[in-house]
Amino acid sequence: MLVVGTVAFDTLHIAGRTYSRILGGSATYASIAGAHFTQAQIVAVVGRDFPAGAATMLRERAIDLSGLEIRSDGETFHWEGQYTDDFSSRTTLRTDLNVIDGFKPKIPATYRQTPYILLSNIDPEQQVEVLDQLERPKLVVADTMNHWISNKLVELRKLLTRVGLLMVNDEEARQLSEEQNLIKAAYILQRLGPTTVIIKKGEHGLLGLTGDELFSVPALPVIDVADPTGAGDTFAGAMVGYLARSNEIGGSALRKAVAYGTVLASFCVEGIGVVRLSTVTLPEIRDRFQQLSKLVHFPVEPDIG
Amino acid sequence: MLVVGTVAFDTLHIAGRTYSRILGGSATYASIAGAHFTQAQIVAVVGRDFPAGAATMLRERAIDLSGLEIRSDGETFHWEGQYTDDFSSRTTLRTDLNVIDGFKPKIPATYRQTPYILLSNIDPEQQVEVLDQLERPKLVVADTMNHWISNKLVELRKLLTRVGLLMVNDEEARQLSEEQNLIKAAYILQRLGPTTVIIKKGEHGLLGLTGDELFSVPALPVIDVADPTGAGDTFAGAMVGYLARSNEIGGSALRKAVAYGTVLASFCVEGIGVVRLSTVTLPEIRDRFQQLSKLVHFPVEPDIG
Numbered sequence: 001m002l003v004v005g006t007v008a009f010d011t012l013h014i015a016g017r018t019y020s021r022i023l024g025g026s027a028t029y030a031s032i033a034g035a036h037f038t039q040a041q042i043v044a045v046v047g048r049d050f051p052a053g054a055a056t057m058l059r060e061r062a063i064d065l066s067g068l069e070i071r072s073d074g075e076t077f078h079w080e081g082q083y084t085d086d087f088s089s090r091t092t093l094r095t096d097l098n099v100i101d102g103f104k105p106k107i108p109a110t111y112r113q114t115p116y117i118l119l120s121n122i123d124p125e126q127q128v129e130v131l132d133q134l135e136r137p138k139l140v141v142a143d144t145m146n147h148w149i150s151n152k153l154v155e156l157r158k159l160l161t162r163v164g165l166l167m168v169n170d171e172e173a174r175q176l177s178e179e180q181n182l183i184k185a186a187y188i189l190q191r192l193g194p195t196t197v198i199i200k201k202g203e204h205g206l207l208g209l210t211g212d213e214l215f216s217v218p219a220l221p222v223i224d225v226a227d228p229t230g231a232g233d234t235f236a237g238a239m240v241g242y243l244a245r246s247n248e249i250g251g252s253a254l255r256k257a258v259a260y261g262t263v264l265a266s267f268c269v270e271g272i273g274v275v276r277l278s279t280v281t282l283p284e285i286r287d288r289f290q291q292l293s294k295l296v297h298f299p300v301e302p303d304i305g
Numbered sequence: 306m307l308v309v310g311t312v313a314f315d316t317l318h319i320a321g322r323t324y325s326r327i328l329g330g331s332a333t334y335a336s337i338a339g340a341h342f343t344q345a346q347i348v349a350v351v352g353r354d355f356p357a358g359a360a361t362m363l364r365e366r367a368i369d370l371s372g373l374e375i376r377s378d379g380e381t382f383h384w385e386g387q388y389t390d391d392f393s394s395r396t397t398l399r400t401d402l403n404v405i406d407g408f409k410p411k412i413p414a415t416y417r418q419t420p421y422i423l424l425s426n427i428d429p430e431q432q433v434e435v436l437d438q439l440e441r442p443k444l445v446v447a448d449t450m451n452h453w454i455s456n457k458l459v460e461l462r463k464l465l466t467r468v469g470l471l472m473v474n475d476e477e478a479r480q481l482s483e484e485q486n487l488i489k490a491a492y493i494l495q496r497l498g499p500t501t502v503i504i505k506k507g508e509h510g511l512l513g514l515t516g517d518e519l520f521s522v523p524a525l526p527v528i529d530v531a532d533p534t535g536a537g538d539t540f541a542g543a544m545v546g547y548l549a550r551s552n553e554i555g556g557s558a559l560r561k562a563v564a565y566g567t568v569l570a571s572f573c574v575e576g577i578g579v580v581r582l583s584t585v586t587l588p589e590i591r592d593r594f595q596q597l598s599k600l601v602h603f604p605v606e607p608d609i610g
Binding site for chain 2 (some may be wrong): 037088181183201203207213215219222242255256258285295296297300302303304
């Protein structure tokens with residue numbers, strides 16, 4: 001799988017504590033999650049301040065960094081944010097774009113035939129430029145955000161005609177579809193191009209539509225959330241990683257992929273930054289997959305009438 | 306099953322239309338829903354204005370009205386409310402308690418050994434008085450609301466020591482437990498007495514805790530909501546009805562009961578008042594049960610590592 005997105009430093013203010021310039025970014029979370037399932041490749045840019053230790057940590061997870069551009073003339077993208085105590089919302093305190101300002105993603109020749117593509121939330125023009133460099137990908141998954149819906153709607157709609165799976169959160173789904181009802185919104189978004197639409201609802205899990213089938217997965221009940229940063233990217237990375245591993249894009253593989261995405265996201269939020277996500281083991285993933293299965297299970301046959 | 310609650314007239318303002326004095330009330334919704342599964346008995350009070358046609362409609366569904374007190378010296382409880390266009394909230398415009406003011410529920414002798422009891426949202430003192438008249442019920446299910454949590458907390462906590470299954474919505478769960486995290490809230494509420502706690506989250510479905518097992522059920526995706534009134538009571542009535550039919554209170558019967566509750570609630574909101582709920586057929590219920598099963602289904606065995 002190929003992940004295009006950001007590798008960043010995050011400064012997080014959580015419950016009275018500050019975590020300064022820890023490793024973050026959409027491509028970081030997504031590739032670490034995806035690498036539990038398949039080989040992951042990154043396309044992103046960092047600056048001269050990017051520590052060798054971080055690159056080593058990613059490489060040790062068998063993440064291919066040949067598409068990670070290291071620019072000696074700038075600093076790594078930095079985001080600073082503060083969460084409310086109940087994690088219901090967060091405020092951006094500072095955004096230093098640094099080297100991602102004007103970044104033109106270049107896909108290494110060795111990546112161009114990678115079949116499973118995750119376009120994390122970046123400018124839709126850049127997302128289209130990535131697709132233009134690829135040779136017949138099997139599945140293109142795209143994330144986006146309110147900023148692009150407000151400011152680059154034409155480009156975003158052009159992108160969506162080339163996307164197989166769109167992931168948005170509930171607010172973005174409503175904004176992009178101009179429809180309040182999320183089910184109707186999913187059908188409207190599907191008509192823009194993607195066969196599959198996944199609407200993330202945070203602690204309430206997700207609503208999915210693939211072809212004419214709806215599906216729903218709850219979030220796993222995490223009692224002690226440490227840091228919600230990156231949960232959505234982790235979900236996406238694990239989902240695409242599992243699909244790549246299965247080499248299927250629909251049916252029961254999609255259902256399982258979404259379940260694994262949910263499982264990895266639940267680990268992600270238990271630690272600060274990528275700490276928990278990067279140390280979780282396959283037996284732990286399997287256990288929690290079964291926990292999710294029990295959480296939603298009920299006997300399938302109706303027995304009345 | 307025995308349902309203790311209200312039989313009422315509702316005046317509803319929905320999407321620019323007004324529905325005046327239609328049949329409503331918690332015991333009405335719950336008994337119609339429960340009667341799809343088992344014989345239902347009602348304990349409630351109405352006034353001299355209660356139409357014979359409404360009583361006939363309930364009796365035709367095999368609902369036993371011998372506990373329905375008809376007072377000739379007053380009018381039936383009347384509630385008037387207005388929904389916002391997206392149904393995200395409602396405002397009470399008027400509440401005429403009428404005959405339910407000071408109502409003392411009297412359980413007919415023929416009801417005292419009924420094993421499955423649903424105490425809809427009424428004053429917890431009245432709920433306790435009902436329990437005092439019953440002979441060893443097998444399962445007591447209770448609903449409550451913020452008003453009683455604020456004003457009758459001592460009585461409510463006394464009630465909870467005698468309840469097997471508590472149903473509250475997310476706000477009520479947070480208020481009663483004094484805990485924001487709903488999972489922690491469920492465990493706190495369980496310590497007040499009930500083995501099973503169900504936290505209703507409206508369009509996001511529900512979170513349940515029974516013994517040490519958590520479960521989660523999404524709402525069925527209803528594209529065109531006509532009227533959300535009574536959905537919670539319908540859920541409760543169908544759930545208790547199914548448990549009574551199975552004569553079990555936990556395990557897979559509870560999971561299925563919650564699924565049937567979800568199914569009946571989805572029909573309820575498709576019509577104004579009880580119109581859809583009272584005409585739904587068993588084949589329709591079975592179909593939608595399978596739809597719910599498909600919605601949450603994913604293969605149960607993890608296949609990585």
